[in-house]
Amino acid sequence: MKQKKVLYAGKAKTVYRTDTKGKLIVEFRDDITAFDGGKKDVLKNKWSYNAEVSSFFFSYLEENGVRTHFVKMLDERHMVVHELRMIPLEVIVRNLAAGSIVRNYPFKEGTKLEPPVIVIDYKDDSRHDPMLNDDLIVALKIATPRELAKIKKVALEINRLLFKLLAAQGITLVDFKIEFGRKGKTICLGDEISMDSMRLWDKKTGESLDKDVYRFNKGDVMATYNRVAARITKTRKK
Numbered sequence: 001m002k003q004k005k006v007l008y009a010g011k012a013k014t015v016y017r018t019d020t021k022g023k024l025i026v027e028f029r030d031d032i033t034a035f036d037g038g039k040k041d042v043l044k045n046k047w048s049y050n051a052e053v054s055s056f057f058f059s060y061l062e063e064n065g066v067r068t069h070f071v072k073m074l075d076e077r078h079m080v081v082h083e084l085r086m087i088p089l090e091v092i093v094r095n096l097a098a099g100s101i102v103r104n105y106p107f108k109e110g111t112k113l114e115p116p117v118i119v120i121d122y123k124d125d126s127r128h129d130p131m132l133n134d135d136l137i138v139a140l141k142i143a144t145p146r147e148l149a150k151i152k153k154v155a156l157e158i159n160r161l162l163f164k165l166l167a168a169q170g171i172t173l174v175d176f177k178i179e180f181g182r183k184g185k186t187i188c189l190g191d192e193i194s195m196d197s198m199r200l201w202d203k204k205t206g207e208s209l210d211k212d213v214y215r216f217n218k219g220d221v222m223a224t225y226n227r228v229a230a231r232i233t234k235t236r237k238k
């Protein structure tokens with residue numbers, strides 16, 4: 001498979017067209033950003049941890065019946081994916097209160113959310129990703145009520161699967177953000193799932209094992225990503 005023109009360059013990944021119809025190549029980069037792009041850095045080898053963890057999670061989810069865009073890794077840095085028509089939603093699933101819901105609502109950090117809380121934001125940097133509700137999503141014609149119900153159901157199933165896998169490694173899945181797209185009429189999980197898009201706490205120590213280390217200067221970000229990637233992928237290495 002040959003890599004062709006850049007289709008899209010995001011904040012931490014570049015997506016390329018290929019010589020194969022319906023297939024794209026995602027390249028993981030060393031860029032890291034936070035606070036709406038207000039904090040930016042380049043961290044050497046970050047690509048490798050995010051690529052490893054993302055492909056690991058996608059394979060695990062596929063094996064457990066979740067439809068994703070993942071096809072295979074071309075090499076350690078490049079992921080072949082099915083081309084999706086992306087849905088501009090950031091679907092966030094929360095098991096414990098942290099981050100923006102603690103800032104915006106009267107939750108104490110670490111409060112268990114049972115059942116998990118789904119928050120859906122409009123993916124639009126120029127508007128700072130405002131929170132949506134079901135009526136707005138339908139009125140904006142972003143998704144039909146049926147698609148929205150499917151998205152929520154799949155998001156909860158992904159949460160169940162990831163929570164279980166991470167718990168086995170002594171990691172609490174606090175929250176995470178995922179994005180979906182359409183392949184024909186099928187809703188598929190797209191984008192990435194990595195330490196950049198999840199909040200992970202060490203079950204014993206409560207230590208952050210994710211991008212919060214970068215956001216809040218809590219320590220050596222790449223040392224943390226390295227350790228957590230090894231812990232996550234060890235859960236199922238044969």
Ligand code: CDP
Pocket residue numbers: 090092098099100101129175176177196197198199211
């Ligand atoms: O990180 P912050 O407190 O600003 O936002 P949040 O709404 O608490 O984020 C919830 C989860 O979604 C965290 O794991 C974030 O890392 C993730 N997220 C993301 O990956 N991309 C965004 N644009 C927003 C949130």
